[in-house]
Amino acid sequence: MNILTGTQIKEADRFTMETEPIASLDLMERASGAVADWFKAHIGPNRPLLFLIGKGNNGGDGLAVARMLAEAGYACSMFSTFSPDEMTEECRANLHRLPDRVRPLLRHEALCPPKDALLVDALLGTGVRGGLKEPLASLIPAINRLPNEVVAIDLPSGMATEWGNDPARIVHATHTLALECPKLAMMLPEAGDCCGQLHVLPIGLAPAYPGWTDTPYSYTGQADVTPLLRGRRTFAHKGDYGHALLVCGSARMTGAAVLATGGALRSGCALVTAHVPRQGAVAMNVAFPSAMLSLDPADSFSTLPEELARYRAIGTGSGLGMADETVAAFGRLLQAASVPMVLDADALNILARHGEWLGRIPSGSILTPHPGELQRLIGNWNDEKEKIEKACALAARLRSVVVVKGAHTMVVMPDRRIRFNSTGNPGMAKGGSGDVLTGLLTGLLARGYDSEQAAVIGVYCHGLAGDAAARKHGEESMNSRDLVDELKIGRFWDANDANNANARKSSCP
8 A cells, every 4th residue: 555645645546537547526525425335334433523624625625524333223413613704615516515413513612522532633634734823723722622532533633744743733533544555654753653553444545546656655454465465375385485594682582582483483484493502402492392593602602504505594682791702703693694674672773883783784684773763873964854865775785674663563565665554553563572573583584485475475474463462461461472472474464464454353333
């Protein structure tokens, strides 16, 4: 699913109206129908709904949804600070279509809804430019002070579609119903939290619109991952599916190596060898007897595994530490490696201190920094736009994939395309989650996927495992070992997983 800019979205609307053809008001009706259907599927009819209406076409969407839900038996009311004369033609037309049962709150009434009312944000759409003006500059902070849950239509009011967002001037939604595609700002930490739980609703914009292919940004869902997956031949043997090497762990962080090994064993590759300090052997054998061991005589990584040519991919960094002998051994490993690598955690920290070693990274590798590690690699950035530009430059320079871990993990390709991930949840923000991903990506490379395929599949399935763990244990109680237990690579996702990748239970109904 490609992500369009605000300008491209307007062009896609225009293109659809001209080529289908369809009138603007009828296209609005189609989009509003998709939103109304979401409410019918997720929100009980006994929940009172208060629609917050702006003067533009986003307000027109809100009015049309209010009409549709009122006709379906929902208790709907409407609040607006704008007169009909200030509204766009489409918004005004939908105002006149409202049935009498939709009770309007007068402009001079204070916005003080019942605590159980669900607010529907239809104040501003994708046309936000510059600073907010009154009355919205005062109204949006007032909405955020209310205890009510909020569902935003298309995007939270006040949010610009790309850059330069200030969360204090944006409606803080519980759910956001993005029409046709997500917006780039929803993927970024600058203001992405304002969206709450994200749902993408197709509204039938013309697939022939050229802008769909003229964007570097996309949003990965199940439909994007399934075609990449490989089957297994009936008469295949383990030699056909690759051997992964993990160089991980130290005396105090054996668990990181265990978790990475567990991730690799779930990848579908045939063989996994873990190179760990000798005292980690018992823990590894107990946790994952399927893995083979290469034992380092020191308390941390100090010697290279034998016969590096046996391995199809190498993953390193998890729990490695920064001991002098480890740094030196890591430098030798980079020089000796001739296969793609997955570099995480302390491997990235070592590279940040030894920038001259970046050129040793084999092309087609995968780097998996969290934001702090990324900053150490590429330097500070002033805003999200500069961060993305620097991450793209790093991927292009290394001819490798850079996976920037976060709420919508950002997979940066060497050709500067960026794929944001749709799965995962905040319960994954715990120690060890990244180690599982390191092992999984290493195993996928060993299995025979190229770095771009492995990154897309691995990040998506890693997040999907997190969603399964959250449903089973809760976001607070789940831990990184649960991710290993829930990992699945294959064409067998549950329909509920696919329908909503961020499958946390809604608190709205």
